[in-house]
Amino acid sequence: MARQCAISGKKGLNGHRVSHANNKTNHVQQANLVKRRIFVPELKRYVTVKLSTKALRTLDRKGAYVTLKAAGLI
Numbered sequence: 242m243a244r245q246c247a248i249s250g251k252k253g254l255n256g257h258r259v260s261h262a263n264n265k266t267n268h269v270q271q272a273n274l275v276k277r278r279i280f281v282p283e284l285k286r287y288v289t290v291k292l293s294t295k296a297l298r299t300l301d302r303k304g305a306y307v308t309l310k311a312a313g314l315i
Contacts, residue, residue: 244271248296248312281305281315288315 245252251272257265
């Protein structure tokens with residue numbers, strides 16, 4: 242699985258680490274992803290999803306079934 246949120250599509254951003262001597266090395270800022278088992282009452286089953294912590298808040302706000310269906314996961 243890619244390091245990408247299944248709901249929002251968030252992924253890492255490329256940038257540089259800059260030292261005191263102004264040397265630049267590549268650096269990736271990864272999204273804050275967590276793997277969660279989410280119970281969907283309408284389906285009476287669990288769905289395992291890798292998502293960002295912001296997407297977890299979206300699940301709480303909109304509901305599991307609506308959010309996962311909109312993302313095409315169920």
